[in-house]
Amino acid sequence: MPGISFQSLFIFSALFRVFLIIYGEWQDANMEVRYTDIDYFVFSDAATLMASGKSPYERSTYCYSPLIAFLLMPNSFLHQTWGKFLFSASDLLVGLLIHRILKLRGVPEKLCTYSTMVWLFNPFTFTIGTRGNCEPIICSMILWILMCLMNGHVLQAAFWYGLVVHMRIYPIIYALPIVLLLDPQHFQPGKKPVLVEWSSRALKPSSATSSSKTSITQYIWNFCINMITWRRVMFGIISASTFFFLTGLSFHLYGWDFLHEALLYHLTRTDPRHNFSIYFYHIYLHYEHEFSILEKLISFLPQFIVQLVLISRFALDLPFCLFLQTLAFVAFNKVITAQYFVWFFCLLPLILPWSNIKLVWKGLACIILWIGAQTNWLAWAYLLEFRGKNVFFQLWVASLLFLAANTFVIINTICSHLYSPLFQQLKQGGKLKQGYERI
Amino acid sequence: MEARLLLVRINSVLQFVLIFLTIIRSYVHASTTGQAGYVDKYITKTYFEKHDSLIDPEFDNFIANEIPLTLCKVLEDGNCVLPTLSNLHRSVIGEGSHRHLSSSIIFKFQPELKIKLVAHSCEVIMTERLPSGVFADPFELQHLVQRGVFSDAAVFGDTNLELPSFRSNRSVVEIHMSIGSKMLSRHHDKFEINCEVPLHARYPPLGLGFSRVEFGQPDLFMCCSLEVNGFKRSCAYLPTNNISDYKASPLAWEIPCGIREHAGVVSAITYCFALVSALLIVVLSFCYTDNKGSSKPKSL
Numbered sequence: 001m002p003g004i005s006f007q008s009l010f011i012f013s014a015l016f017r018v019f020l021i022i023y024g025e026w027q028d029a030n031m032e033v034r035y036t037d038i039d040y041f042v043f044s045d046a047a048t049l050m051a052s053g054k055s056p057y058e059r060s061t062y063c064y065s066p067l068i069a070f071l072l073m074p075n076s077f078l079h080q081t082w083g084k085f086l087f088s089a090s091d092l093l094v095g096l097l098i099h100r101i102l103k104l105r106g107v108p109e110k111l112c113t114y115s116t117m118v119w120l121f122n123p124f125t126f127t128i129g130t131r132g133n134c135e136p137i138i139c140s141m142i143l144w145i146l147m148c149l150m151n152g153h154v155l156q157a158a159f160w161y162g163l164v165v166h167m168r169i170y171p172i173i174y175a176l177p178i179v180l181l182l183d184p185q186h187f188q189p190g191k192k193p194v195l196v197e198w199s200s201r202a203l204k205p206s207s208a209t210s211s212s213k214t215s216i217t218q219y220i221w222n223f224c225i226n227m228i229t230w231r232r233v234m235f236g237i238i239s240a241s242t243f244f245f246l247t248g249l250s251f252h253l254y255g256w257d258f259l260h261e262a263l264l265y266h267l268t269r270t271d272p273r274h275n276f277s278i279y280f281y282h283i284y285l286h287y288e289h290e291f292s293i294l295e296k297l298i299s300f301l302p303q304f305i306v307q308l309v310l311i312s313r314f315a316l317d318l319p320f321c322l323f324l325q326t327l328a329f330v331a332f333n334k335v336i337t338a339q340y341f342v343w344f345f346c347l348l349p350l351i352l353p354w355s356n357i358k359l360v361w362k363g364l365a366c367i368i369l370w371i372g373a374q375t376n377w378l379a380w381a382y383l384l385e386f387r388g389k390n391v392f393f394q395l396w397v398a399s400l401l402f403l404a405a406n407t408f409v410i411i412n413t414i415c416s417h418l419y420s421p422l423f424q425q426l427k428q429g430g431k432l433k434q435g436y437e438r439i
Numbered sequence: 440m441e442a443r444l445l446l447v448r449i450n451s452v453l454q455f456v457l458i459f460l461t462i463i464r465s466y467v468h469a470s471t472t473g474q475a476g477y478v479d480k481y482i483t484k485t486y487f488e489k490h491d492s493l494i495d496p497e498f499d500n501f502i503a504n505e506i507p508l509t510l511c512k513v514l515e516d517g518n519c520v521l522p523t524l525s526n527l528h529r530s531v532i533g534e535g536s537h538r539h540l541s542s543s544i545i546f547k548f549q550p551e552l553k554i555k556l557v558a559h560s561c562e563v564i565m566t567e568r569l570p571s572g573v574f575a576d577p578f579e580l581q582h583l584v585q586r587g588v589f590s591d592a593a594v595f596g597d598t599n600l601e602l603p604s605f606r607s608n609r610s611v612v613e614i615h616m617s618i619g620s621k622m623l624s625r626h627h628d629k630f631e632i633n634c635e636v637p638l639h640a641r642y643p644p645l646g647l648g649f650s651r652v653e654f655g656q657p658d659l660f661m662c663c664s665l666e667v668n669g670f671k672r673s674c675a676y677l678p679t680n681n682i683s684d685y686k687a688s689p690l691a692w693e694i695p696c697g698i699r700e701h702a703g704v705v706s707a708i709t710y711c712f713a714l715v716s717a718l719l720i721v722v723l724s725f726c727y728t729d730n731k732g733s734s735k736p737k738s739l
Contacts, residue, residue: 041578060598272603272642282709284642285702287603298710302717313724328720332713386535390648390695396705400712407716414720414727 006099006113013095013120017088020130021081036084040132043083047072057257063265065167066250066258068134083132090136091129095120097143098349101319104150105422106197107353115349128342135339138168139346145178146319146350150422152192154182158235162242166250169266170343173307173325175239177315182231186423194424201354201418274381274395276336276374278403281396283334303332316421319350324410331406357416366409373398373405482506482660482674483566483595483611493568493596493609495655502658502676522546522661524677525629529654531692532635538692539635540567542657546677547629561663562590562617563632564674569596572604572652572694573638575612580637589634591615603642604650612636643696654690 024035046056046069056062056069074082095116102112119125129136141164148157161178164171186193250258272284279299291299306328314321326344330336357363377398383389479485486493486501526545531538542565569575580592596610616632643650662674 038578045578061600273601278709278712281697281701282706284603284697285645285699285705287642288605288644299713302713306717306720309721309724313727332717384535384695386537388535388693388695390698392695392697393701393705396709400708403712403716407719410720411723414723417727419727 004113004117006109006116009113009117009120010092010095013126014092017091017126017130020126021084021088024084024130025081035131037128037131037133039134040083043068043072043132043134044075044080047083048076051076055254055257057254057261063261064134065246065262066254067167067246068137071137083134084130087129087132087134087136090140091125092120093140094125094136094143094346097140097147098346101143101147101150101350102198102353104147105195105353106199108198111353115352118349118352119346122345124338124341125345128339133339133342135342138164138171139342141167142171142174142322143346146322149178149181149318150193150195152187154187154231154235155238158238159242161235162239163246165239166243166246169263170326170329173329174322176311177318177321177325179232179235180311180315181318181422182229182235183425184226184229184231185425187231188426191426194426196420196422196424198353198420201420274384274392276338276377276399276402277334278396278399279334280399281392284392299334303329306332314419316423317417317419318422319347320354320417320419323347323351324413327406327410327413331403331410351413351417354418354420355413355416356418357412362412362416366412369405370409373402377402479672480591481593481595481613482564483593483613486611487595493611495568498568498611506674506676522548522630522677524659524679527656527679529657529690531654531690536640536694538638538640540638540654540690542632542634542636544632544634544659545629546632550628560617561661562615563677564660564662565614565616565634566658566660567612567614567636568655568658569610569612569638570652570654571607571609572641572643572650573692574598574600574607574610574641575636575638576600580612580614583637589614590617600639603644605644607641640692640694643694645699645702646696648696648698649693650696652692652694654692 027033027035042059042062043064046059046062046064049058050056050066050069051073056066062069071086072083098119099112099116102115103109107115125136141160145157145160145164148154148160157178161171161174247263250262272280272287274280307325310321310324310328314324323344326347330340330343333340357366377395380391380395380398383391384395485505486498490497490501523546524544525547526543528543530541532541533539544563544565546563574597575594577594577598580589580594583589584592592615593613594610595613597608598610599607614634614636616634618630618632640652643652656679659677659679660674661677662672664672
């Protein structure tokens with residue numbers, strides 16, 4: 001395959017997105033089925049309300065941070081497509097950051113470009129921004145946090161982390177692996193953390209990382225002793241302060257409406273309407289009565305166990321850990337909509353250079369199974385929603401198959417991955433230095 | 440002396456402020472409840488200002504007694520010669536959870552009324568009392584208004600789009616359709632209005648397969664804005680209960696519902712499936728670490 005320069009790829013992607021935005025405006029004006037996502041009208045209406053001094057939560061179904069409405073205020077006085085251009089620019093920024101992160105880790109230019117193409121030319125991703133969904137902003141912030149950590153800018157990473165958790169709750173699952181990564185053996189005073197090069201991935205692990213195996217008990221003991229370091233504490237303080245400041249300010253401006261819609265709604269959301277989650281039919285069948293504490297715990301247990309194990313096993317290979325966590329989080333969630341897929345699509349290119357998976361046939365099997373399971377679900381959902389057939393049971397079985405496909409992808413991704421910690425472990429300083437690092 | 444003068448001035452100012460506030464209050468009161476004899480922009484809005492939810496007998500009472508139906512008086516038409524309902528054909532069009540409630544209304548009128556209807560910006564207002572189990576999306580209706588399908592539209596009552604029917608209340612859709620000269624010129628003595636309201640099904644209560652939702656008759660009003668009254672709107676009620684179409688077969692929509700007998704099996708398999716999938720990932724994560732021979736996460 002002839003080489004493609006990243007610059008050409010990027011320019012083409014940008015022009016393609018501009019075309020899609022213009023086409024979307026034409027389709028909205030001339031066809032009954034609109035190109036624009038219904039959420040975009042919700043954002044725009046909320047932004048218009050905010051611009052006229054009112055609460056964005058007067059717009060029903062607006063369940064986001066007021067920051068999103070604030071960013072879209074120019075929709076009302078500049079042009080209604082401002083938001084789409086902003087989201088598409090974030091989408092392109094994600095592509096840029098993917099490329100930059102891979103370059104920092106020493107991935108060859110060609111592989112960087114191909115990996116970035118997986119994001120820039122993914123139909124999910126280029127339609128999501130151009131249709132007016134805000135997820136690309138969240139994805140770009142997550143990648144920016146990763147870049148800050150890679151460059152040793154911990155405090156900056158903490159600020160953006162607090163901001164992104166305020167805007168979307170789900171990145172809270174990244175807290176523990178990030179904290180684990182802020183280890184004194186990676187971050188030492190006056191020194192940037194040293195990234196593990198891509199070229200060392202094929203070597204024995206003992207070359208890329210330091211020495212001997214540690215028993216589980218000793219590992220836990222060492223972690224507990226070294227857990228409280230000034231970087232971890234500062235990361236926690238700054239990110240928590242940012243989160244609580246923004247949340248507090250929003251609460252001060254918009255009261256309980258903000259708290260219910262932007263925070264509590266997402267934390268407690270159980271939607272009985274059909275969606276990709278295996279829990280939808282179970283929730284619908286029990287919607288007439290409240291779930292017991294035990295039932296809620298049992299539902300939460302698989303998610304909790306998977307997240308904990310993935311973190312404990314892969315935290316130091318942070319991009320890989322984040323990808324697995326996000327994919328598992330979406331797969332085991334009580335509600336799954338298509339826009340959630342973007343959360344892990346933005347992380348997929350970051351792990352591809354370390355994957356042994358061959359496109360023919362294992363890679364294709366993963367793609368076909370995942371898309372096939374989705375298509376199967378969509379077919380039954382179409383029969384239910386647009387043909388009025390009673391196919392709840394079949395749709396629920398399709399959602400089980402979708403979880404099975406997600407599990408298959410997770411398992412194959414793990415099996416094919418060449419574990420590569422993000423940072424090298426630097427040599428320990430003297431005892432005094434160690435003492436300085438610990439509080 | 441000076442103190443007395445000051446008191447008089449303060450008194451005058453207070454009286455002025457009081458009169459000013461009274462004027463403001465009466466304006467606000469009038470604009471929210473409608474001036475006597477005239478109808479606000481939306482007929483249904485006044486009902487929901489006084490009631491929390493839609494109850495049919497209360498809404499009937501509201502139409503009969505609380506809406507100022509003064510169109511005849513304002514037209515100075517002692518015989519009250521208004522269009523009469525000749526035919527009302529209703530149907531639910533489409534399949535699945537998103538359908539259209541179609542109403543085809545034919546009015547008959549005396550030819551001399553034609554000029555008045557065009558001159559006074561008259562419109563037909565239809566209020567649909569939606570049964571529990573279906574809802575209209577107010578933003579979708581606004582989109583139709585922007586495209587010129589209706590002259591105005593609004594939804595009152597429970598407009599939550601996400602809740603199932605057993606957790607939601609009923610709502611009323613009010614559609615305004617202007618009577619244009621084109622509409623009147625087609626026939627000598629009648630005109631036809633076609634209205635398709637997009638509706639969506641809520642998740643119904645659990646049952647045996649399908650849940651039946653029945654539609655009642657719409658309420659129809661003729662409203663005109665007369666220049667002589669400063670373009671305030673006057674309305675008249677157009678009764679529909681003499682039309683036989685509805686009485687023969689009530690309009691119904693069958694919505695698929697969850698089957699109660701599935702509950703046990705679905706819950707058990709859902710929990711087990713999630714647990715097995717999670718365990719597979721957990722086991723493999725531990726095996727991966729061992730097989731690769733890579734160091735476990737280093738002693739931190």
